[in-house]
Amino acid sequence: MADYDYDLFTIGAGSGGVRASRVAASHGAKVAVAEEYRVGGTCVIRGCVPKKMLVYGSMFAEELEHAHNFGWTIEGKSFDWPTLRDFVNADVDRLEGLYGKTLENHEVEVFRERATITGPHSVKLASGRELTAKVILVATGARPAMPDFPGVEHCITSNEMFLLGEQPKRLMVVGGGYIALEFAGIFQALGSEVTVVNRTDRILRGYDEQIVERMLHIAMGRGIDFRMHCLLDKVEKAGDGCLRVHIGETNPVEVDQVLIAIGRTPNTEGLGLESAGVELGKHGAIKVNEYSRTNCESIYAVGDVTDRVQLTPVAIREGHAFADSVFGGNPRTVNYDAIPSAVFSQPPLAGVGLTESEARRTYGPVKVYSSDFRPMKNIFSPHPERGLYKMICDDTSGKILGIHMVGPESAEILQAAAVAVKAGLTKQAFDDTVAIHPSMAEELVLLR
Structure with missing residues (x-):
């Protein structure tokens, strides 16, 4: 050497x-x-x-x-x-x-x-x-991917979102991945008018569709405007500094900032x-x-x-x-199976293992257990938002193939549950575990 x-x-x-x-x-x-x-x-x-x-x-x-x-x-x-x-x-x-x-x-x-x-x-x-x-x-x-269209120089990426001189009153987020949905939730909660533009009708690909649908329903109820099947044609900067975004509709959408979040x-x-x-x-x-x-x-x-x-x-x-x-003289590789992940949207969603559709394609017959509930914390809120937890199991062995959830603190709760999926535990192991009451996490051991 x-x-x-x-x-x-x-x-x-x-x-x-x-x-x-x-x-x-x-x-x-x-x-x-x-x-x-x-x-x-x-x-x-x-x-x-x-x-x-x-x-x-x-x-x-x-x-x-x-x-x-x-x-x-x-x-x-x-x-x-x-x-x-x-x-x-x-x-x-x-x-x-x-x-x-x-x-x-x-x-x-x-x-x-x-x-x-x-x-x-x-x-x-x-x-x-x-x-x-x-x-x-x-x-x-x-790095953030940037498409090529007229006026792209007026748009920003996630890199610049942390350095904004002022909060945009009207924000357009282009993309349907976790970065797009997280920033959309952040600025909507802070009071910005947020529009999410996506080229297809699917957001958060790779996450369980039913969980995503629930999150989307809640996000729309909170006031985020979703425009599906839309592509940016061009962005024009007006004399007053606002941006006119052409997305194939009759009238352009006027916003103060456009965030491009279509991948990396x-x-x-x-x-x-x-x-x-x-x-x-x-x-x-x-x-x-x-x-x-x-x-x-x-x-x-x-x-x-x-x-x-x-x-x-x-x-x-x-x-x-x-x-x-x-x-170190210790040859090791990384196991990429059952990697848990989360989207810190509002509310957050998280998942580990196979989604329901993936499990059915791979294993055929599966059993799906779920809990659709209103978290106690949400009772204080005027929004009737409900959490949703899902567990997908092999129909024959009962082995847990995936756990997916949306609701307050989902990522914090899923981290522990991901250990069970990685360890190859069965639904019975959850059934045998005493619940912590009252908590949202107890729904995992009460799934039916």
């Missing part, structure tokens, strides 16, 4: 890259990381962490609306977007510092500039410095992967084997840049498994 400057050179200091780098260093490797933007990556800097904080902030709006039913009188209540925005961004700064400290504590050298690959064992920094490494890890993540594209452009003959797959994702190795034996990739499963906890596991395999 003395023939190289480093044992490992990681490009990208997001969740996967940081985990891989620090674990490799703990195994005794000499490690360097290059990050062209900010340490922490999408999740910490401009993704799930600050977005969840915005969700928490927006939840106060509904609580305040019916606070009188709890016995509280709140006079002069108002919302100030810059206060919430600045608090969230200040905490992002704090978290970035902690991530940097983690690398520093593990003696990982950090180059705060862009790096590109110049060969199987070499990289070049933006400053012009050239370095060598026995192993190169690409962990550059993904792997960050592989301009990385120099061709200099090492690294193969790319669909949408420019890096092709890797089960050990995250590319077709070039000295170059690996983890996280969203591989487009396997675009979730932060998955990237972290991939980075850890890579480091253990290559530098």
Whole structure:
């Protein structure tokens, strides 16, 4: 290894890259990381962490609306977007510092500039410095996809939503995935008029259809305007600063901001992967084997840049498994079965395992148990919103194939239930468990 400057050179200091780098260093490797933007990556800097904080902030709006039913009188209540925005961004700064400290504590050298690959064992920094490494890890993540249409320059992506100078009174969200629905819920709760435009009649593909339908019904009841089977033709900026969005209807829709949230594209452009003959797959994702190795034996990739499963906890596991395999003498792979996930919409939904339609296609006869209930907390609200929990089981063995839910705190509740699905437990195990009463989670052991 003395023939190289480093044992490992990681490009990208997001969740996967940081985990891989620090674990490799703990195994005794000499490690360097290059990050062209900010340490922490999408999740910490401009993704799930600050977005969840915005969700928490927006939840106060509904609580305040019916606070009188709890016995509280709140006079002069108002919302100030810059206060919430600045608090969230200040905490992002704090978290970035902690991530940097983690690398520093593990003696990982950090180059705060862009790096590109110049060969199987070499990289070049933006400053012009050239370095060598026995192993190169690409962990550059993904970026928001932007379509091409007239006026797209007037639109923004999720990256810019955390930096808005002022809260848009009228917001259009283009897309039907989790990012689109989460921001739609946040700003609707904060008082913006929100329109969601989607090119098909399906939103949140991959989640159980019945659960999504319930969430959609609630979102519409809260005032979000959904325009299905619509495509953006063009966006025009008027003299007064508002945006006129043409979506195939007779009259354009006037809004103050347009958020494009149609998916994410792997960050592989301009990385120099061709200099090492690294193969790319669909949408420019890096092709890797089960050990995250590319077709070039000295170059690996983890996280969203591989487009396997675009979730932060998955990237972290991939980075850890890579480091253990290559530098720890413990070859490990990541199991992608039964990965739980959530959408922090309002209310949130979550799921793990097979949806009902997937289970029927795979197993044929299945049993579906459900609970359709009004959470006790919602009794204080004027909105008659009901939660829905579902459990899909193999008809013969009773093995749980999937659990899906929508309602308050769904993600928090599902995390524990996901252990049961991963462990291959049966419905009987839930039936044998005593309920915690009164709670929403008890519905999981009372499903019929």
